[in-house]
Amino acid sequence: MSDKKSIGIVGARGHTGAELIRLIAAHPALELAFVSSRELAGQRVSEHSDAYAGELRYENLDPAAVAARRADVVILALPNGKAAPYVEAIDAAAPETLLLDLSADYRFDERWYYGLPELTRGKWRGERRISNPGCYATAIQLSVAPLKDLLAAPPVCFGVSGYSGAGTTPSDRNDPEKLRDNLMPYSLTGHAHEKEASRHLGVPVEFMPHVAPHFRGLTVTTNLYLSRPLKREDVLARFHHAYDAEPLVKVLDEAPWVSRIAHRHHAEVGGFALSADGRRVVVVATLDNLLKGAATQAMQNINRAIGVDECTAIPVRRGRGERSEE
Numbered sequence: 357m358s359d360k361k362s363i364g365i366v367g368a369r370g371h372t373g374a375e376l377i378r379l380i381a382a383h384p385a386l387e388l389a390f391v392s393s394r395e396l397a398g399q400r401v402s403e404h405s406d407a408y409a410g411e412l413r414y415e416n417l418d419p420a421a422v423a424a425r426r427a428d429v430v431i432l433a434l435p436n437g438k439a440a441p442y443v444e445a446i447d448a449a450a451p452e453t454l455l456l457d458l459s460a461d462y463r464f465d466e467r468w469y470y471g472l473p474e475l476t477r478g479k480w481r482g483e484r485r486i487s488n489p490g491c492y493a494t495a496i497q498l499s500v501a502p503l504k505d506l507l508a509a510p511p512v513c514f515g516v517s518g519y520s521g522a523g524t525t526p527s528d529r530n531d532p533e534k535l536r537d538n539l540m541p542y543s544l545t546g547h548a549h550e551k552e553a554s555r556h557l558g559v560p561v562e563f564m565p566h567v568a569p570h571f572r573g574l575t576v577t578t579n580l581y582l583s584r585p586l587k588r589e590d591v592l593a594r595f596h597h598a599y600d601a602e603p604l605v606k607v608l609d610e611a612p613w614v615s616r617i618a619h620r621h622h623a624e625v626g627g628f629a630l631s632a633d634g635r636r637v638v639v640v641a642t643l644d645n646l647l648k649g650a651a652t653q654a655m656q657n658i659n660r661a662i663g664v665d666e667c668t669a670i671p672v673r674r675g676r677g678e679r680s681e682e
């Protein structure tokens with residue numbers, strides 16, 4: 357009998373579900389027990405994922421059926437607003453299940469651990485309910501946290517995402533025709549990730565998202581006014597101090613490019629352009645919204661909760677102070 361933990365994915369047809377299947381297929385301590393999709397029910401997972409070689413087929417599982425499987429771990433990768441019936445069924449029938457939700461539904465719920473490991477792992481108290489952060493919200497928080505004590509005004513964050521960020525439900529924001537040669541602004545005040553980042557940083561931020569014609573990867577460029585002047589080396593030192601021990605956050609001298617982050621598991625933070633008076637700094641962050649912005653971060657959180665190294669099955673190479681992925 358396998359001593360691996362069983363894991364199921366609800367919403368496994370989607371962009372993040374596909375990345376999770378890839379990560380789990382290579383995981384030494386996890387075994388894919390079920391994958392739920394209404395559209396792909398009956399089809400072999402191996403026909404849709406080149407990373408998975410087993411016999412498993414997609415199934416259409418309702419909340420009661422998911423809970424009845426009694427998997428050790430369940431990931432919900434559903435559109436926003438759809439998680440509650442699954443959470444309720446698991447709470448009732450299998451409360452010991454480790455449950456991770458990728459949507460925004462529990463990011464403001466005090467009973468759930470908000471898992472942005474580099475910033476919140478010290479707050480994990482063994483919770484079995486984990487809310488995975490939003491993609492832009494991850495980039496915003498990683499950009500602001502090292503300077504949080506020096507803010508003279510709310511940071512202003514300009515975000516540009518690839519259209520995989522908008523999921524697979526058809527909309528203007530994932531329509532390649534409408535995005536062709538275009539940059540589409542949306543939710544310019546009050547975006548959910550503005551509220552999420554403000555809540556978890558504990559300081560207000562202002563966020564202006566856009567979607568672009570590329571498929572995956574996002575950039576957040578953040579303008580921060582400081583309460584006292586800093587030199588560029590001081591800013592760099594703060595970011596290095598915050599992230600040099602982190603395998604999945606790289607601090608760069610130059611501003612990172614989104615074209616270099618697709619399919620990579622880490623976030624990059626760099627640029628650090630200062631105004632002449634040292635009171636304004638601009639920080640640029642990139643990450644792959646489907647990986648560090650979703651599936652990879654979920655895997656970090658699950659790894660920690662099942663008691664294995666946080667980077668298990670995440671392709672990261674460490675050593676000599678320089679961390680880069682395989």
Ligand SMILES: NC(=O)C1=CN([C@@H]2O[C@H](COP(=O)(O)OP(=O)(O)OC[C@H]3O[C@@H](n4cnc5c(N)ncnc54)[C@H](OP(=O)(O)O)[C@@H]3O)[C@@H](O)[C@H]2O)C=CC1
Nearest residue numbers: 367368369370371372393394395436458459521523524645
């Ligand atoms: N895309 C991204 O960059 C990021 C996404 N997230 C969040 O992760 C979650 C998943 O995102 P993503 O993978 O992009 O979404 P997709 O739209 O690509 O996939 C959604 C999945 O949910 C299933 N689904 C849709 N509606 C329902 C329903 N009513 N009941 C049951 N299943 C349903 C779909 O499969 P089927 O229809 O076959 O059942 C599909 O498998 C979302 O909450 C999103 O906000 C978080 C960070 C980044």
Ligand SMILES: CC(=O)N[C@@H](CCC(=O)OP(=O)(O)O)C(=O)O
Nearest residue numbers: 459460490491517521522529567
């Ligand atoms: C381009 C695009 O549309 N991106 C999504 C963010 C994706 C994400 O992280 O979503 P959740 O917070 O919903 O989990 C958006 O702005 O809503």
